Amino acid sequence: MELALFQTMQLQILSILLFSLPIILFILTKLLKPTPQPRSPPLPGPSHLPLIGNLHHLLGQPTHHALHRLATIHGPIMALRLGRLNLIIISSPEAAKAIMKTHDLNFSDRPLTPGGKTVLYSGAGLAFAPYGPRWRQHRRICTLEILSSRRVRSFSSISQEEVSNLLSRVSSLSQSKTPVNLTGEFLSFSNAVTSRAAFGKKFRHGDKFIGGVKEFFHLGFMENLAEMFPPFLCVDVITGVRRRLRRIRRLFDEILDEIIMDHEVRRHKQGDEVDGDDQVVDFVDVLLRIRDEGGLEVPLTDVHVKALILDIFIGGTDTAAVILEWAMSELVKNPEIMKKAQEETRRVLKGCKSKMEEEDINKLKYLMLVIKETLRLHPPLPLLVPRVNMEECKVLDYVIPKGSRVIINYWAISRDPKIWEDAESFKPERFEGSSIDFKGGNFEYIPFGAGRRMCPGSTFGLANVVLLLAHLLCYFDWELPGGGQxxxxxxxxxxxxTMGRKTPLSVIATPCD
Incomplete structure (x- = not known):
């Protein structure tokens, strides 16, 4: 009897358990199930076509203009497909700050194109080196040794001499009222100063080397096409871009090897005493001294020396020339602003003395406002050098997949009417009393980038820009040829x-009274 009752109770308990099990499992599932995270919205962007992607959206106008137009439709973070390349375009200071400050370490890598691997020694320099110990070491060398304020000051005699040469050419043309091609003059000046600072006064291969740099820039678009489309389309075969890039690499190798050898011989003759305070020491001298001293985390090789010099040369020539070109263009176009800048330079330089001292530059307050406004309205690099993120991350609620190629459209940011009043007008006074500067702390104003990958050569480039502009404004009055308005x-x-003028800046110079 008791056994039957016990068995009946077991059956009842079992029945209850069997009946309750689904409910218990349901409750446990709900309790143990992770709280669902809200899904990130997909990256906005225009729809793309098969094979070419969004390439058709960029035709017919400069790339930074087209990207700005698309961003006004799709927003400050936008996905774009060019052939087989996936890009993310950034067009607001908030998004730029997230990339270059909040997630700066994650976005510290840069993509290296096949052409970059060929010509730029596989990123052995600084500009396209992968983030890591070697990049950090090269960055320290550049900021503390090659492009430090002390080193830049040591090149003042070179800059002064090249300014004097340019002024002589302009003066000669002014006697006959012959128009001066300032675009060409600025490029020659920038090339001469950078060449002498990098290689020394006796640089025999200037024209060949500069020609190679120009061809490398010109091949950029064709190289991009080859990278965008799959090999079976034979873009590389049709354009011959890789063959031409290899030829440029051989040219650079021959010239740079000879330069290093010449410096080695001179260093040996002088007992390695080439870094005294009483003489100008070029970039190659500095790098060879650092190489020979050793004690580096990553040994400095001749390949690193060549790659670093090439990076500095490429970054330091066109950029300064473009800033000068647009600054003078805006001054010619705005005579009242030019008059104000001339009055300041003639007052500070006290009758245009031949040598400008550092304290003189510090007094050229209005001229610096002119240069700041030039860099806002006409940045030499409207699209900052691309970055690549090492890990997936979230930027302004959007997930950026690992390995994305991110491009910041600084041109769009610097002309955003929500940030800048009367954004399309040239108004140097907008920076008067403002704390905004070139140092990368204001993400609405980043002409040289920001964060770890900010350009280290801005001090060198801007010193030459200020020096030449001040002398041109001090010595001459300027007007368009043929009575142009x-x-x-x-x-x-x-x-x-870089973003230069479509037509060269040609103007008439008249010596001031």
Missing amino acids: AEDLDMTELFGG
């Missing part, structure tokens, strides 16, 4: 790596 000056841009 200032407001009619063509300001059309031409984007080809």
Whole structure:
């Protein structure tokens, strides 16, 4: 009897358990199930076509203009597909700050194109080196040794001499009222100063080397096409871009090897005493001294020396020339602003003395405002050098997949009417009393980038820009040839790596009284 009752109770308990099990499992599932995270919205962007992606959206206008137009439709973070390349375009200071400050370490890598691998020694320098110990070491060498304020000051005699040479050419042309091609003059000046600072006064291969740099820039678009499309389309075979890039690499190798050898011989003759305070020491001298001293975390090889010099040369020539070109263009187009800048330079330089001292530069307050506004309205690099993120991360609620190629459209940010009042007008006074500077702390104003990958050569480039502009404004008055009206000056841009003028700036110089 008791056994039957016990068995009946077991059956009842079992029945209850069997009946309750689904409910218990349901409750446990709900309790143990992780709280669902809200899904990130997909990256916005225009729809793309098969094979070419969004390439058709960029045709017919400069790339930074087209990207700005698309961003006004799709937002400050936008996904774009160019052939087989996936890009993410950033067009607001908030998004730029997230990339270059909040997630700066994650976005510290840069993509290296096949052409970069060929010509730029596989990123052995600084500009395209992968983030890591070698990059950090090269960055320290550049900021503390090659491009330090002390080193830049040591090149003042070179800059002064090249300014004097340019002024002599302009003075000669002014006697006959012959127009001065300032675009060409600025490029020659920038090339001469950078060449002498990098290689020394006796640089025999200037024209060949500069020609190779120009061809490398010109091949950029064709190289991009080859990278965008799969090999079976034979873009590389049709354009011959890789063959031409290899030829440029051989040219650079021959010239740079000879330069290093010449410096080695001179160092040996002088007992390695080439870094005294009483003489100008070029970039190659500095790098060879650091190489020979050793004690580095990553040994410095001749390949690193060549790659670093090439990075500095490429970054230091076109950029300064473009800033000078646009600054003078805006001054010619705005005579009242030019008059104000001339009055300041003539007052500070006290009758245009031949040598400008550092304290003189510090007194050129208005001229610095002119240069700041030039860099806002006409940045030499409207699209900052791309970055790549090492890990997936979230930027302004959007997930950026690992390995994304991110491009910041600084041109769009610097002309955003929500940030800048009367954004399309040239108004140097907008920076008067403002704390905004070039140092990368204001993400609405980043002409040289920001964060770990900020350009280290801005001090060197801007010193030469201020020096030459001050002398041109001090010594000469300027006007358009043929009685042209200032407001009619063509300001059309031409984007080809750097953003210069579509037509050269040709003006008449008249010596001031």
